[in-house]
Amino acid sequence: MTLLDAGEYIGALPEKEHDTPEWRAAMEALLLVVKRGGPALFARIRITRPLNQYYVPELNPKGKEPYWGRRKLKRDQ
Structure with missing residues (x-):
């Protein structure tokens, strides 16, 4: 764009x-x-904010699992 x-x-x-x-x-x-040659990143940030104002990310209550799985404690074995 x-x-x-x-x-x-x-x-x-x-x-x-x-x-x-x-x-x-x-x-x-x-x-x-x-007009003044300011940083284009400012314009990009300010334009994407109103574009995404109604976006609500899906909540995952479990969270992200590490690729190696949960660590098992010695007491739980």
């Missing part, structure tokens, strides 16, 4: 969503990069 693509995407948003604080911050960061 280029900076032009990001600007066109933000411009095509509905007015209600376009005026949210998250998208306003993304537009400011994009303009900072384009």
Whole structure:
């Protein structure tokens, strides 16, 4: 995705969503990069935050198992 693509995407948003604080911050960061040569990473971060604002990761209560399995204690043998 280029900076032009990001600007066109933000411009095509509905007015209600376009005026949210998250998208306003993304537009400011994009303009900072384009006009003043700021770091492009700032614009990328500010654009991905509102894109992923409704993403909720699935909760895994068990957690990640290590590849070697659980360690067995001597008292449990």
